[in-house]
Amino acid sequence: MANDVTTAARAAAPGQIFGAEFAYELIRFLGTLALTLLGLTFVTFVIGRVVPIDPVLAVVGDRAMPETYERVRQELGIDLPIYQQFWLYLTKIAEGDFGTSAMTSQPVLHDLFQYFPATLELATAATLIGVLLGIPLGVVAATHQGRLIDHVTRIVGLIGYSIPVFWTGLVGLLVFYAWLGWVAGPGRLDIGYDGLVEPVTGLITIDSLLSVDWDVFKNAIAHLLLPASLLGYLTLAYVSRMTRSFMLTELNQEYILTARAKGMPERRVIWRHALGNIIVPLITVVALSYASLLEGAVLTETVFAWPGLGQYITRSLFNADMNAVLGGTLLIGTIFVCLNVLCDMLYRLLDPRVRP
Amino acid sequence: MKRLLMGVCLATLLSTPVLAETPANTLVIAKAIDDMVTMDPAEIYELSNSEVAVNVYDRLMGLEIGDMKTLVPKAAESWSVSEDGKTFTFKLKPNLKFHSGNPLTADDVAFSLQRVILLNLTPAYLLQGLGWTPENVKEMAKAVDPATVQLTINEKYAPTYILNLMSTVTSSIVDKKEALAHEKNGDLGHDWLKTNSAGSGAYRMRSWKANDSVVLEANPDFRLGAPKLQRVIVRHVPEGATQRLLVEKGDIDIARNLTPDQIKGIAGNTDLVVETFPKATVYYLGLNQKNDKLKNPKVQEALRWLIDYQGMADSFLKGQMLVHQAFWPAGFYASLENNPYKLDTAKAKALLAEAGYPNGFDIQLDTGNTQPFTGIAQSIQSTFAEAGVKVTINSAEVKQALTKYRARQHEMIYMYWGPDYLDPNANADSFANNPDNSDSSASKPLAWRNAWDIPEIMAETKAALKESDAEKRKQQYLDLQTKLQTTGPFLNMFQESEQTVMRKNVKGFFSGPNSDLVFYYQTTK
Structure with missing residues (x-):
């Protein structure tokens, strides 16, 4: 879809100056963002009001006096008609107030700033691992189609896809942490290192580098390695399979035949020409899997006691803590839209056909 | 896969400083x-x-x-x-x-x-x-x-x-x-x-990060003298299996949320000690009295004989639940510690026949969607079926089940109750108190939630609350518990106990x- 729109944009603006196109793109981006977020907020809001959990219960609990219950009900605005509630929520958001989470007693924004970096760190490391290993594996599998390495890759992919991460997480911990002691245990840091570096970005690896604290950095990596590898394995399974099938299609194209006939070295044919041509769809694949990791991987987070977004949103949902759910949903929506735009920009950088 | 392993090996070379033990002056507790x-x-x-x-x-x-x-x-x-x-x-x-x-x-x-x-x-x-x-x-x-x-x-x-x-x-x-x-x-x-x-x-309290950790710092001026350890860190570790690995490895001192299975798994480990602490939380089956079948005293009595109390406590609930058939937990002032009921299908069948349900009936059971709720609900389902009572289990988030319960829309519910303070009134006030049985009642004690209209029993609850003679008062609560044990909508089944796993050098932790x-x-x- 993004491709269509960019092509349309190009057709509508041939020869125009760069600034105009940039402005158009910016408006289009903001428009998409606003519409997506509005739609998301509305749907989430409605779902939040029809779930069979009493949101007042999440705040006051099971035994409060009727007066307390009624007061909180009014504070939450649940006695108002739903469209009024929605409007109230929107006006508050416009002022930058996402409300307070009933589950943490903190403003939702504060919570998101706390939990999102943990997820960002994990998702980024996982995606890096998955992409750096998955793409070469997929390419090799495609060029050795039907041979042992191909079968191995496919089985590796299948396993990564079909075994629940909950299980691999526990087994991974048992083997690499408990038995072999190669990696550190659950959590983001050992107790002794906690709170040693000043949180700037919230990403412990980055923060420890910023304050040049190698011990904390190493410890953070030791904690990150296993969960990121396991999530990265999932990404790898997906990316390698997609790479393989893209490559197979590409290797059957006539231009590859031509290149080979002209005597171009095989390595150049595969890694430069064929791979070069599948980069654009691959970016979409990677971006999508990255985005889904950024939503937070609730099972992995639970097993690894990783204080991330997945646990936060899941728990808020179960407790009908709608401010937190809405805040989290908006954040994820923004991430999706931004990643989409980033992909658009990357397409242009990598695909000469889409360049203005 | 080979590359993945190589990557792991490579990166571990880089990552040497993993502290093997918790700091000596710090107690580290893993808990949800x-x-x-x-x-x-x-x-x-x-x-x-x-x-x-x-x-x-x-x-x-x-x-x-x-x-x-x-x-x-x-x-x-x-x-x-x-x-x-x-x-x-x-x-x-x-x-x-x-x-x-x-x-x-x-x-x-x-x-x-x-x-x-x-x-x-x-x-x-x-x-x-x-x-x-x-x-x-x-x-x-x-x-x-x-x-x-x-x-x-x-x-x-x-x-x-x-x-x-x-x-x-x-x-x-x-x-x-x-x-x-x-x-x-x-x-x-x-x-x-x-x-x-x-x-x-x-x-x-030095810091509390929601869903992450609580850090406490010793107060040297404490009324009973300075605490022995300088710092206590409670880490949020939601998964019992993860807690088990952490405590086995020595990265934490105490693990609080291990399941009976996981406790069994560490049995041979000499570095660890398991301590059992009795709790005051009671678990019960509530029968909504708006349902005609469940209102029938013969049916109530039959169901009391249709639960495999001991079988559950000896198997999948071992160490986690003790059989306790009164609304006030065992081990305190005015506790009723007899447990008259056990699984007796023949007796239950006879009672159901007397009540006019020789072939049983269909009934819904609401409960939480985690252990031990699900396991207990399944056990109830299978023993009830022996007398023809076909149970459909609706398991949901506890908050969701509570929402339904508070609207009195359940038929049967398996739930728990923990007293706010250790006086029998804390439980009697809810199990044996229902000032207004109308749907619009402002207060929602457990008796109300099961639509149990009990003016006489309520009067006894009130009288016991006001009795200042401790011995007399104790007898009143014992009578009240006996009454609720044999009649009414509450089938009290279990009392919880906590199994805490500690490194063997940890002493003096008290739950x-x-x-x-x-x-x-x-x-x-």
């Missing part, structure tokens, strides 16, 4: 603390924050390690009650200090009790029961002089009831100066106290029957 939503004592009513609060705040009265039956003065030195039983006078211990360095005075105590009523948050109902309102509370709970607090109540109750209320987390003593220094829009410091502490307990009786200050390692 995602229920912790506030640290203001006027608002706390969940389990994890009650536990932190008892280590951070002191109270007038309470139970101390070693005796979980006798209420003793804590911050108070002595107490007395007036002739008419309506005025309680507490003398404070001298030289008590808050973490801030401010002296702990009667004014702080009065302020702490008043703000519970004035803020009117969830646990306010505990003190509202004394007839305290926002209008009168400044008169009813007041400082007479810096060392004397005077509490007045509207009716005469058994004195233990009042003393028990003064031992709850809700009656924690807050540093008035500190709280008011952080006051915003007349909130009596509520917003600040949600995430900070101003107490005089064994520890000061009492309630979450606000878990003390860290005597722990050494």
